[in-house]
Amino acid sequence: MDAVTQPPVIRLNPEDGVVIARQVLPPGTPVGGGVATAVRIPAGHKIAVRPHAKGEPVRRYGQIIGFATEAIAPGQWVHTHNLAMGDFARDYAFGQDARPTEPVPVPATFQGIRRADGRVATRNYIGIITSVNCSAHAAELIALAFRRNPLTGEDPLAAWPNVDGVVALTHKTGCGMTQGEPLTLLRRTLGGFARHANFSHVIAIGLGCEVNQIGGLLEEQKLAGRLRNMAIQEMGGTRKTVQAGIDFVREVLGEANAVRRETVPASELCVALQCGGSDGYSGITANPALGAASDLVVRHGGTVILSESPETYGAEHLFTRRAVSPEVGQKLVDVMHWWEEYTRREGAEMDANPSPGNKLGGLTTILEKSLGAMAKAGSTNLVDVVRYAEPVTKKGFVFMDTPGYDPVGATGQVAGGANLLCFTTGRGSVFGCKPTPSIKLATNTPMYERMEEDMDVNCGTIVTGEETVQQVGERIFRLMLETAGGRRTKSESFDFGAAEFAPWVLGATM
Incomplete structure (x- = not known):
């Protein structure tokens, strides 16, 4: 479709005191209502279309976006040099605009992956989560063993076309941290990924002496039986842990690949x-x-x-x-x-x-x-x-x-x-x-x-x-x-x- 000739600015609401430049506007560009730009206006920036006294609220979308820090004349550029935050009352009016949502008469569908527990996945990965930064490298080495080589094109997962990949999710925390909310929040995040429908199988790798013990993660997030867990210190070091992780992935690839997409509702x-x-x-x-x-x-x-x-x-x-x-x-x-x-x-x-x-x-x-x-x-x-x-x-x-x-x-x-x-x-x-x-x-x-x-x-x-x-x-x-x-x-x-x-x-x- 061809572009339609448009005015140089966009006005979002009749109550607005500013309009938005569609493209770079040179000085003297008419912007409506007898107002012209006083200076060059960058694309996407605001131009005043009426005068604002110092301290007066400035509106966009029909809502207050800040207050004039100096007098603003029509045609002037409105930005950080003359607009800033300020306090104003908000009317929360709980539920005042809540309305029933009208469902569509004929629901759409897509080709999803239905898991055994009834949830629907959009991708099919094998995941590796880490309890602590100290186990990040081991996790990445396991994932690397199944990554396609961009130079040679060699793909270790070529025989399992329904597996989207093996992904290591690493982070910089898990130890040297306080108990309570910080640890709870980290475990809730890791638990959410471990349960995610887009993972067919998950490995959890720890070091062994960290604050975020895998045992505590499994208990708190009720993950027992959902994943294979390994601690580097208990496994006998990095090489043995990585090999055990690679062996586990190879063991479950056939099961992970057995999924089929089916028609599911939107x-x-x-x-x-x-x-x-x-x-x-x-x-x-x-x-x-x-x-x-x-x-x-x-x-x-x-x-x-x-x-x-x-x-x-x-x-x-x-x-x-x-x-x-x-x-x-x-x-x-x-x-x-x-x-x-x-x-x-x-x-x-x-x-x-x-x-x-x-x-x-x-x-x-x-x-x-x-x-x-x-x-x-x-x-x-x-x-x-x-x-x-x-x-x-x-x-x-x-x-x-x-x-x-x-x-x-x-x-x-x-x-x-x-x-x-x-x-x-x-x-x-x-x-x-x-x-x-x-x-x-x-x-x-x-x-x-x-x-x-x-x-x-x-x-x-x-x-x-x-x-x-x-x-x-x-x-x-x-x-x-x-x-x-x-x-x-x-x-x-x-x-x-x-x-x-x-x-x-x-x-x-x-």
């Missing part, structure tokens, strides 16, 4: 929603398009998981209005209060986010970023709020408390059971999250064309007028079904997903 989708390297277009194109796709997932009976609590801060009152009960709404408010106290204790501020790359892309405050980020969750009811890496059991839109750092957030979502991940990016993040496939959604066409080998979907067609948000959302939903059914994503073609495993580290390092 209600089996559990989709993690992520964004990284956001820009001024994120809240206009990729995020709302993913939101439209999220609504389709929920209407088909599936689940979507939004996370990144610091990137919801300032917009949480819009989610509490969609909560199915006051209790669910209050859980989200409590999460935000925890983060306020946590950042205060650490000598930080919630507005330390956006990142430098976000600001270069046109995002000024965390309020503005949050309002755009929340669009990924669509418009359905908030049915539950869960802690980091907790199992997600409710169908519909669920919020998980995680940091804003993408690998940590995604790790928690996958531990919670996500069997598919959709990741929007404006600056160009490259990301995978084994054992869950990751679909990359580009917010703008120039970046998509520059990084096409990494991006699965171009949402920049919304800016050019070639497609609507709903049309791109339907395209994303179809790709979700195809990917869940076995189609490889761009990140999978580069074998991303093992190094990105990043459990949330809390507490002191001792």
